[in-house]
Amino acid sequence: MGVSILGLAWHSLVNRRVSALLTVLAVALSVALFLGVEKARTAARAGFDQTISGTDLIVGAPSGQINLLLYSVFRLGNATSEISWPAYQRLTARDDVAWTVPISLGDSHRGFRVMGTTSAYFDHYKYGRSKPLTFSEGRAFDDIFEAVIGAQLARDLGYEIGTPMVLTHGLGTAGLSDHDNRPFRVVGILAPTGTPVDQTLHVPLEGITAMHVGWETGTRNPLADTLSESVIRSFDLTPKTVTAVFVGLVQKGTLLRTRRAINSDRQEPLLAIIPSQALAELWAVMGNAERLLLAISGFVVAVGLVSILTSLLTSLNERRREMSILRATGARPSHILFLMLAEAGGLGLAGGLIGMGLIQLIFSLTAPLLTASYGIALPGTGLSIIDGATLLTVTVAAILIGVGPALVALRRSLADGLSVKV
Amino acid sequence: MEPQTCIELRDVTFAWPGEPALLDISRLTVSQGEKLFLKGASGSGKSTLLGLIAGVLSPRSGLISVLGQDQAQAGGSQRDHLRANRLGVIFQMFNLVPYLSVLQNVALPCRFSPDRARRVSENGGVTAEARRLLAQLGLHEPSLLSRSVSALSVGQQQRVAAARALIGQPDLVIADEPTSALDADSRDRFIALLNAQVEASGATLVFVSHDGGLAGQFDRALDLTTLNRAARRQRTD
Numbered sequence: 001m002g003v004s005i006l007g008l009a010w011h012s013l014v015n016r017r018v019s020a021l022l023t024v025l026a027v028a029l030s031v032a033l034f035l036g037v038e039k040a041r042t043a044a045r046a047g048f049d050q051t052i053s054g055t056d057l058i059v060g061a062p063s064g065q066i067n068l069l070l071y072s073v074f075r076l077g078n079a080t081s082e083i084s085w086p087a088y089q090r091l092t093a094r095d096d097v098a099w100t101v102p103i104s105l106g107d108s109h110r111g112f113r114v115m116g117t118t119s120a121y122f123d124h125y126k127y128g129r130s131k132p133l134t135f136s137e138g139r140a141f142d143d144i145f146e147a148v149i150g151a152q153l154a155r156d157l158g159y160e161i162g163t164p165m166v167l168t169h170g171l172g173t174a175g176l177s178d179h180d181n182r183p184f185r186v187v188g189i190l191a192p193t194g195t196p197v198d199q200t201l202h203v204p205l206e207g208i209t210a211m212h213v214g215w216e217t218g219t220r221n222p223l224a225d226t227l228s229e230s231v232i233r234s235f236d237l238t239p240k241t242v243t244a245v246f247v248g249l250v251q252k253g254t255l256l257r258t259r260r261a262i263n264s265d266r267q268e269p270l271l272a273i274i275p276s277q278a279l280a281e282l283w284a285v286m287g288n289a290e291r292l293l294l295a296i297s298g299f300v301v302a303v304g305l306v307s308i309l310t311s312l313l314t315s316l317n318e319r320r321r322e323m324s325i326l327r328a329t330g331a332r333p334s335h336i337l338f339l340m341l342a343e344a345g346g347l348g349l350a351g352g353l354i355g356m357g358l359i360q361l362i363f364s365l366t367a368p369l370l371t372a373s374y375g376i377a378l379p380g381t382g383l384s385i386i387d388g389a390t391l392l393t394v395t396v397a398a399i400l401i402g403v404g405p406a407l408v409a410l411r412r413s414l415a416d417g418l419s420v421k422v
Numbered sequence: 423m424e425p426q427t428c429i430e431l432r433d434v435t436f437a438w439p440g441e442p443a444l445l446d447i448s449r450l451t452v453s454q455g456e457k458l459f460l461k462g463a464s465g466s467g468k469s470t471l472l473g474l475i476a477g478v479l480s481p482r483s484g485l486i487s488v489l490g491q492d493q494a495q496a497g498g499s500q501r502d503h504l505r506a507n508r509l510g511v512i513f514q515m516f517n518l519v520p521y522l523s524v525l526q527n528v529a530l531p532c533r534f535s536p537d538r539a540r541r542v543s544e545n546g547g548v549t550a551e552a553r554r555l556l557a558q559l560g561l562h563e564p565s566l567l568s569r570s571v572s573a574l575s576v577g578q579q580q581r582v583a584a585a586r587a588l589i590g591q592p593d594l595v596i597a598d599e600p601t602s603a604l605d606a607d608s609r610d611r612f613i614a615l616l617n618a619q620v621e622a623s624g625a626t627l628v629f630v631s632h633d634g635g636l637a638g639q640f641d642r643a644l645d646l647t648t649l650n651r652a653a654r655r656q657r658t659d
């Protein structure tokens with residue numbers, strides 16, 4: 001049988017398959033990079049937004065809303081000041097407040113943050129789309145010296161239920177003052193969440209106070225270690241301050257009003273933030289870097305497309321005779337143009353499809369692993385409108401890039417007349 | 423009854439860009455069904471003249487009437503149309519598209535010309551017609567059709583090119599030194615077979631070569647050097 005014009009383009013390309021494959025590969029890799037960055041960005045954004053949910057307000061000492069968000073949710077940085085226990089009690093007593101969870105930060109254990117809180121934290125802290133924290137092993141704490149650890153901390157430090165820990169004041173690694181008058185031990189391990197909870201060591205607020213017995217002056221009191229466990233337990237361990245408070249409202253409708261009321265508390269300056277708003281503001285700051293990354297990967301796609309141009313231009317000499325033969329056997333200029341543009345578009349389309357497939361393959365292989373060991377879901381990594389738009393853009397851009405070489409081929413085939421150049 | 427005119431040239435001049443006039447032909451007429459031999463030294467402008475007739479080049483001045491169409495006046499697409507539908511072209515060498523099979527090469531003109539495709543389908547389809555032409559040009563082997571053209575000898579390649587030029591019954595076949603790469607035996611055989619096929623289809627043939635010894639195998643022979651006033655003026659060496 002005869003061969004169609006498109007078939008002609010195909011056979012010609014197959015005839016130059018090594019260089020064609022290299023070109024397709026270059027386009028495919030650049031498209032895969034671009035889509036990878038785009039999808040990782042979407043996933044990161046979605047994951048980021050879902051670090052905390054179900055909490056209506058976070059209240060802390062006045063600083064900035066990003067600062068408060070960073071230390072209370074992401075455990076990054078430190079609070080410059082705290083809020084008083086009476087202020088916390090007043091928050092809890094408000095009519096429009098359904099629940100409060102106080103948290104106390106500032107200490108660390110072998111590089112992981114220690115957070116003092118109440119067992120209500122495990123009921124009210126939500127992440128993702130209102131997913132509650134769950135225990136992969138054990139239970140919530142109900143004694144001063146009991147601790148609940150995040151999944152990553154458990155894995156990295158090899159802690160299990162019953163593992164004893166020495167928690168001391170300060171952010172350094174444990175060292176000099178390893179004494180067992182404050183015998184913390186693990187009673188619960190949380191399932192992975194993909195949030196900073198995984199790297200947190202949770203103890204009761206009273207446990208934090210107990211850790212600080214002997215540090216009241218800011219330096220270490222040598223007598224602290226001589227106190228027995230029962231003496232420490234006999235102290236009033238109610239904290240004097242907490243770092244921040246997670247607040248749930250009775251009615252979402254009062255959100256702005258409640259927030260304003262808290263922010264204008266006359267007895268103590270407080271800052272109440274709306275987590276989703278603060279997250280959006282934080283993302284806007286980080287978004288610049290992310291857009292830069294996207295722009296760079298966009299340029300890589302352009303480089304991939306230039307490889308199509310290179311391949312077309314280098315093939316022109318090789319194909320000069322081919323074009324003359326086609327002209328002599330009746331090919332019109334439109335056929336020559338079509339052959340060249342079909343080749344350019346075909347290279348772009350093939351590269352785009354392979355790049356798309358590649359990135360789907362990578363995500364489908366890594367997503368289950370990430371979810372299993374880190375609790376990170378990769379939302380939005382399936383095929384989306386972005387893939388379609390990228391494929392279309394790459395193909396159209398490839399065809400446009402083909403116009404130059406196509407016109408050169410056409411001009412030559414017209415100028416050569418019937419004399420076939422060898 | 424006078425035979426009808428297939429090609430008529432009047433006061434045709436042509437020059438490649440930036441060069442002196444290469445062709446200046448006051449009159450050349452080829453009748454329909456005629457087999458014309460055109461002799462000319464290498465570089466004398468034979469291929470250029472064929473390009474003018476085929477409508478891939480345009481003259482600087484003059485009239486070039488081919489099968490009733492004035493190539494000098496016709497637009498590019500009209501010339502393309504005429505060439506696709508009614509002309510067959512054979513080159514000196516490298517006639518074939520290297521990545522297509524023998525059959526695909528022979529069928530190529532039908533792809534560009536609906537007229538030829540129709541005539542071929544009236545004659546039993548592309549494959550049958552290609553096989554018939556190849557057989558009559560001395561390529562009988564059935565397995566040949568699907569073979570890669572690079573596996574063929576030069577003589578075989580030229581006959582495949584002839585079959586391609588002849589498929590779909592063109593009115594005019596242009597052959598540009600198709601035998602210069604062949605040895606004496608296959609050259610004479612090629613010309614005989616080509617002539618027979620051209621005759622059978624009633625087409626006109628313009629066959630150019632630098633080898634004047636071939637002239638006897640055609641109806642009429644002309645020397646481009648005497649025909650071309652530009653060459654006479656320039657005193658060739």
Ligand SMILES: Nc1ncnc2c1ncn2[C@@H]1O[C@H](COP(=O)(O)OP(=O)(O)O)[C@@H](O)[C@H]1O
Nearest residue numbers: 415416419438462463464465466467468469470
């Ligand atoms: N595409 C072209 N561009 C410019 N000059 C050309 C081209 N083709 C042929 N010529 C010139 O025209 C002259 C005649 O060439 P050609 O028609 O191929 O002669 P022949 O076929 O008789 O050997 C030569 O001097 C050649 O250099």
Ligand SMILES: [Mg+2]
Nearest residue numbers: 468469470598
């Ligand atoms: Mg020539």
